[in-house]
Amino acid sequence: MTHRRETVAEAHALLADGTTARIRAAGARDHDAVVGFYEEMSPENLRLRFFGVSRRSARRAADRMCGRDHPGHLGLLAEVEGRLVGVAEYERTPDTDLAEIALAVGDAWHHRGVGTILIEHLVSAARVDGITAFTADALAENHEMLKVFADLGLRTARRFDGPEVHCTVQLAEEAGYAVAVAERGRAADVLSLVPLLRPRSVAVVGAGRKPGSVGRAVLRNLSTGGYTGRVYVVHPQAAAILGVHAVSSVAALPTVPDLVVVAVPAPGVAAVAAECGKAGVRALLVVTAGLDAAQGAELLETCRAHGTRLVGPNSLGLANAEDTVRMDATFAAAHPSPGTAGVAVQSGGVGIALLGGLTRLGIGVSSFVSLGDKYDVSGNDLLQWWESDGRTDLALLHLESFGNPRAFSRTARRVTRRMPLLTVDAGRTEAGRRAAASHTAAAATRTMTRQALFTQAGITATRTVPELLDTAALLHSQPLPAGHRVAVVTNAGGAGVLAADACAEAGLAVPELRTDLVDELLSVLPPGAVATNPVDATAAVSEQQLSTCLDKLMATGAVDAVLVALVPTAVSAATGDDLVRALTHAPGRSGTRTLAAVLLDQAKPVRLLPAGTGRVPAYADPQAAARALVHAVRRAAWLARPPGTVPALADTDPVRARSVVERYLAEHEDGGWLDPRACAELLDCYRIPQLPWAWAETEDEAVLAAERLKGPDDRTVLKAYWPGLLHKTQQHAVLLDLRGDAQVRAGWRDLETRFAGLLTGAVVQPLARRGIELFTGVVQDAVFGPLVLFGLGGTATEVLADHAARLAPLTDHDVHDLITAPRCAPLLFGHGGEGPVDLEALEQLLLRVSAMASDLPQLAEADLNPVIAWPGGVTALDVRVRLVPARAADPYLRRLR
Structure with missing residues (x-):
């Protein structure tokens, strides 16, 4: 057993209302604080905790919690901004794998999740200690405590004994507990982000008086973007900036802002954070870059101490385009359009590219966050926000690192059941595989690890930002295909061949169409058309003929998607624009099969064409369209398969x-x-x-083992061993096909001779x-x-x-x-x-x-x-x-x- 006080790491966690609490082990130095904690409790709270009102009971409880340091005992404290708000402990019952727990929460902190988070941390530590169940006694009237146990998600039994209730909580891992913990975490996380993403007021610290500063650009976007809340400026000397009245410090603000944007030089960032924390600010956006390790550590420590959520540093900013907020706290050149796409990036440059691409496509954003150096708020936080905001239906991520991949994976698996989650697989090209002694380690590149995460979580991972936008256009505008069969329709045979090749190379099927369907298509197309797949409608096809052909293909069950490759010609009365209208005019068509277009004369890489009830994505080259279709097919297949x-x-x-x-x-x-x-x-x-195997350290032991293990064909294998030997084949340290005692002895002597001074033994196995x-x-x-x-x-x-x-x-x-x-x-x-x-x-x-x-x-x-x-x-x-x-x-x- 280990001393739990030494091995339990300090942690910060979110309470049910989004407040940040510090969870740590109790020590001797905390004795007076624990006594004071109990002394501040109301008589009723003390009675429920100690089954009576006695100040001596409180002191004895503090003695036990802070004075013991032995295996089987752990005391935990919960603090908010340095104030003790809850205590909990367990003590193992001698000679058992049970432990009795005790819990107390300050009067002002009931119903805020303090007791639950303390018990969760006790459960985690107790499992490592080998404890299988908690026991606790409570008064039957202590409904709040009994509810805490009942809502944990662990199997709990109650036994009533007069006015008391004896509870037993089984600590065995159960799926229900993991789900309950995750749901509590999601709810707390979302609440903690409200001051960040739906602030009622924003202050900018560091907006320069002269054009060109980052802070001034953020202030300009806040002022001109239609933000519905109050905007403040903090500047030590200016009376006003961009028409906004300025005050000299955060403390001098007329009200405490929900969000403060920090754009001061790196050495001053932590001091501004401390000033904000003391004032009660709940969220910080740090756009400042260039913090060194010490400055960064001080910033994060300050935010944790005051329970402040932090985006950045080195952030482009954040935006919420909801009608009730309309906040643009970025220094991007243009305001994001309102819509339903959630975007989170680490790189500001990638963020600008994504916002520009989405605007060009006509896909607006619900919220945008540039995570920057990601000290606190992460992609996992944003996924949970988008899952709950009632607006987002498409999520785009560009993450260069993962703070907690396991939590991210769990959240992503849940979120991707509700909306597409797209990312760019950044950092694929390693200079080489890491040096490793085993085949497994040599194969396990970081790329493979990331791809495993994306595949298991149902995330659509693209190779580039343009590919991500191509795929977003299709997933945002079209239904998912039921399978991977594609019909290619074209007005130019060569364009159709290119499109069919692109589909086949991407892994899609371009099946030959049924004879009856071919005849039906030929009946509506110009003479000379070919309808086997690709369908060559010829350059003479009219708008009406192409539209009718598409209607028939979309109505059939022979294919799952239709890709139309068009080249403008002057052969018929139909111009290029006329043929494009054939893709989009039929109301309701896009709701039955997936439809995409390749417009080979277009300079734009992808655009969305207006359709009767939606939009149709149009690409400049067939490879882009095929890649987007493959991603849609994979997503459909992932959704069709139940969770494992x-x-x-x-x-x-x-x-x-x-x-x-x-x-x-x-x-x-x-x-x-x-x-x-x-x-x-x-x-x-x-x-x-x-x-079957045996270990031998001498020639005779090897012979006896070979005799005992030999198979029907009397063939034996000797594998030399010494510490540090890993690749036996490369060292020629494996002898195969040894028959009889004589060959085993000869083989042993060969190993002894060649590996003299190294050999410590050998593994003997049948062939x-x-x-x-x-x-x-x-x-x-x-x-x-x-x-x-x-x-x-x-x-x-x-x-x-x-x-x-x-x-x-x-x-x-x-x-x-x-x-x-x-x-x-x-x-x-x-x-x-x-x-x-x-x-x-x-x-x-x-x-x-x-x-x-x-x-x-x-x-x-x-x-x-x-x-x-x-x-x-x-x-x-x-x-x-x-x-x-x-x-x-x-x-x-x-x-x-």
Whole structure:
């Protein structure tokens, strides 16, 4: 056991009303503050807490909370702006895995989530301590306390005994608890952002008197953008700026503004933040750039101390285009148009490009936030805001980093069920793969990790900003296609071929149309038309003929989308504009099938054409249209699939696995690679199938092991081992196909001779049966968590790079995706005549590797290569595991970054 006071990290978390609280362990220095906390309580509150009114009880409670520092006890304090507002503690019942808890909340802080957040942090610490349940006694009339326990989301039992109620709260992880914590976090997060995104008043600090300053540009946009609230200016000398009356300090403002925009030089930012905090300002937007590490740390510490939400520093600004707000607190050149697209970026330049592109498309924004250096408010916060604002139906993100990817993933999975979430996959081009000893680590690039996150969360990830805008245009204006079948219609055969090729290369199908549909199309098109797909309507097609052709295609179930490629000609009476009208005039057409256009004469990369009941996206080249269609098809497929579940594995032994890890790290404090025996023991804790093996340290032991393990064909494998050996094949440290005692002895002597001074033993195994060589493994990413990889194995793993990855814990859908994603997947399903491998056993293998990675944060790398799969099962032939000292982080614990 560890001293919980030493290991529980201080955290800041949002209360139910959006207030920021500091949660930390109680210590001896807090004794007087705890006594004072109880002394300020009303007699009624004291009676409910101690079952009677006694000041001595309060002092004894403070003695217990602040004077004990031993395993099985933890006291936590909740503070708001330095004031103690709640206390909670648990103490283990001797010789049990139960702990009794106590909780008290200040009179003025009831119904604000103080008790709930304290208990959540106690739950997280207690689970690490091995405590399985909390017990608590309360008066039956203490309805508020009983409601706190009932609403936690954990299984709670009550037993009434006269005027008292004995409660038992089970701490076992349950999906309901995670959902309840997430919902509490979402509600608190949204409330904390109200002063930021719907402020009733805004003050600008640092608006210069001369044109050219960033603060002045923000003030100008606030003043001219139709903002419905009050605008103030703080300037030490000016009487007014841009017609707005100025005061000398934040304290001199007539009212406390909800939001303050800070545009002073970097050395003065923290001082302005402190002044704002003391005045009671709830939100800061820092557009100042260039803060050094010390200045940045002081800024964040100041905001945390005063419970102030912070956007930036180095931010372009933020805007809310809702009619009731109309706030433009950016220094962009133009005001954003009101609409329903939420936009969050880290790069101001990307933000300007997105705002300009959306304006050109006629897609307005609901809110825009330039996160800048992202000290506090993050993309995850904005997702939760857009989910709740009642306006946003399209979300666009450009994130260069993730503060809490697991929380982001959980939120994104929920939000993308309601609206498209698009992002640019920034930072794809690494100079090279990181140096790593295992095949798994070499394969697990940051790009692969990000792509796994995007895929699992249902996020539409594009490669460039133009591609993001192309896709946004389609998703914003058209229904999702039911499948990937596309009909191409053109008035120029060459343009149709280009469009069909672009679709096929993007992964879409361009199927040949049915004979009856071909005949029906030809009956309405000019002579010489071809209607097999692509449909070449010829240059002579009229507006009416093209419109009728589209109506018939859109009405049929033969395709899921129609792509129209048009080139203006002077052959018929119909001009280019006439043909464009054929795409858009029919009311209701776009509500049945997805329709997009390629207008090859257009200089604009994408635009939205007005239609009868919506709009039709028109692209300047077929590749852009095809890419947008593919993203729409993938989103439709993701929405059609129900959310996956993480299957329960009843026969794993994580307690024993943790003991293996702790035993190794106790002897190797810096971590390292496990020896073969420890690797095998760890895999056995998760029932991961392994080829039978034995450990030998002498020639005779090797012979005896070979005799015991040999298969029907009497063939044995010797694998040399010494600390630091990783790539045995490259070192020629594996001897295959040894038959009989003589060859085993000769093989042993060969290893002893070649690796004299290194060899510490060898693994003896029977020669594995034939099958498909695969590999799976885990890399523990410091930011994203454990990443599970799977693909073609053997010595060519890195050369062929045929693998896929998903973040753990894996759901049943994730496992299916891992198995089907690599190029070698057809082999697993029987391509080539060998019959399908044991897919159920392969799924179990991946789930067990995922469970091992999720349970053990110390697992830095695990490499199972090769894994042999055949119709009768799967088995790992070789395993490597690297451990590092690490502490488990509760992925559901509510805390600010």
